[in-house]
Amino acid sequence: MQGQAQQQAYDRGITIFSPDGRLYQVEYAREAVKRGTASIGVRTADGVVLAADKRSRSPLMEPSSVEKLHKADEHVGIASAGHVADARQLIDFARQRAQVNRLRYGEAIGIESLTKEVTDHIQQYTQVGGARPFGVALIVGGIENGEPRLFETDPSGTPYEWKALSVGANRADIRDYLEENYTEDADLEGGIGLALSALAEANEEGLEPEGVGLATIDVESERYTEHSADEIESYLTEHDVLASDDEDAE
C-alpha cells in the first residue's frame, strides 16, 4: 500500500536512494541472480573447487554451451550465476584486468585484487544514471602466493571472501548444507565431494554428469583445470549422488 507506492517512486532510478537508505534496483538485481542455477565454490588446503549446476532446458541443447565456469587466467577460475550476458561482460573484464596486470607488473594477478577490480567495475554501474546493475553474482577462486583464495561478488559490487559458498538458486539450502559439512582440513578430493553433495542437495533425483560443471585450481600446479564428463561421472558415483536411469523421472 503506502510502502509500495514509495517503492514505485524510488525503484525507477538506479541513482536514487529510497527514504530508508536502500537502492531498490540493486536489490532487484539480486533477485535476477536467484533465477540462475546454483554455483558453488569450496576452498580447501589443497586448492579451490568450483562446481555448477548446468541444467539445460532441452536435450537438444549442447551442454557445453551453458556458460557457468570460466577460466579467467591460468591460475583463476570464475563461476557465475544469473544473467548470462552480464556474466560474459564481467568475465571479459576480469580476463582483461588479469592480462593488464601481467603486462604491467610481470606477475599473475592476486585473487583479491582481481575480485576487487571486478567489484569496483560492478559498483560503477550502480551509481551511473542510464545504466543498470549487473544481474549476476560471481565466485572467483584461485591461487595467490601459494594460498588458495575464494571470493564472491554480487550486483552491488561488494566483495566477500569465503571458505565455501553458493550463489544462485537454492542458495540458503545449499549454504546450510555447506555450513554443516565443511571442514578446514579437507583435501581437494574432499572439497570436490562436498561441492557435489551440496549441489545434489537441491536436486532430489541426483545429478547427471552432463548437467554438472566442475573445475579445480590446485595449489600444486596453480592451474585451472576443467573436468571432463567422465571424470565428473566417476566423482558423482563415488559420492553416491549420480542420477540413476531407473529412478522415476516425474
Add this chain to the structure above:
Amino acid sequence: MTDTVDDVDLPYDEEAASQQEKIEALEERLEVLEAQNEEMRDKLLDANAENNKYQQKLERLTHENKKLKQSPLFVATVQEINEDGVVIKQHGNNQEALTEVTDEMRDDLEPDARVAVNNSLSIVKKLEKETDVRARVMQVEHSPDVTYEDIGGLEEQMNEVRETVEMPLDRPEMFSEVGIDPPSGVLLYGPPGTGKTMLAKAVANQTDATFIKMAGSELVHKFIGEGAKLVRDLFEVARENEPAVLFIDEIDAIASKRTDSKTSGDAEVQRTMMQLLSEMDGFADRGEVRIIAATNRFDMLDPAILRPGRFDRLIEVPKPNDEGREIIFQIHTRNMNVSDDVDFAELAEMAENASGADIKAVCTEAGMFAIRDDRTEIFMQDFVDAWEKIQAEETDTDAEASRAFA
C-alpha cells in the same frame, strides 16, 4: 313474538281443557320460552362481542388514519437537559432548540440520546441508539454449509482456531480455573487458495456465537471518519450480541504498515486501521468478542496489529504437503463418480506445490474431461490431464523468462 302479557296466545283450549292440562300446557310453553330466551341472550352476547371487535377495529383504523395524515417526525439529538427544558440539535440542518418535555420522558432522556420531534419541535418519543446499518447488515444469518470435515490437511491450524473460538464458549470454566484469558485474536496468513476463508466459514457454521463477517476493503469510505465510525459500530454490534466472532477477510487492505503517506486517501485508511487497533485492545473492554482475520500479504502488515493482545495467534496456513493434498483430493471427490483405478496418493505426489484451490480446479477439470468424452465415470488419466492443463496455464511465462539465466 308477543309484546304484552295481555294478548297471550294460550296453548290450550279455554273451555275444553281441564285444570291439569292447562297447567301442563303452560309449563311446556314456559320451558320453550325460557329456551328461546337463553338463545336470544347468547345471540345478544355474540353480537355485543362482534360489536366490540368492530369498535376496536374502527378505533385502530381511525388512529392509523390520523397517523398517516400526520407529518413525519424529525430526528434530533439531546444536547443538554436542564430545568428550563431540553436542548436538542436537529440532524440534517443542525439547528439547536430549547423545547419542553413531559416529566416521564425527561427521566428517560440523557445527553446524546436520539429523539423524534414534531413540527413544533416538542419531543414525541425517544429513539434507539444509532448503530450504522452497514454494521448490522454484516451479521451472518445463514451459516455457510462448510464443515470442519470439508477441510483437509489443516489439523493443526484448525485446532488452534477452535481453541481460540469454540473452547471459551463451550468450556469457560477451564479458562477461569487455570486463570487465563482465552486468546482473543487469530490471524491466518498464507498463499492464496489454501483455505483461510474456508476455515472461517467452518467456524461460522459450527459455533453458536453471532458471526459477523466483513472484508477489509469494506471499511474504506468516501468521507473522512466514516471508516473509523464503521469500525466502532462493528465492535458495538459485536459487543451487543456477545459472544460474537468477528471475521475480517483480506485485512491487508487496511492494516498495512504505517509509513509517511503521500495522499490523504492513504492517511485515511491508516486512520481507520488505528481505530481498529484501538478497538481491539484499547482503553475500553472488548467483551466476549473473538477476532479472526485472514490475509495473503503477511509481510505488509503493520507490526502494531501483530502484537500479542491484538492478534494473539499468528497461524500460517501453508500449501498442503503430500498427505494434505491426498486428503483434499479425497474431500473434493467425495461426491464425484471416480473409477477404482484412481490412486489419490499418486495424484497427491504428482500435484506438487498445488494449493487447495488448485486441487479443486483439477477435480473440476477432470470432470469436464470425462463429460467431454461422453462418460460418466472419471478415470485416473482425466486427473493427470487436468493437472497438466492447470500447470500449463501457470508456468508458461516463467519458462520464457528463464532463458536469459544460467
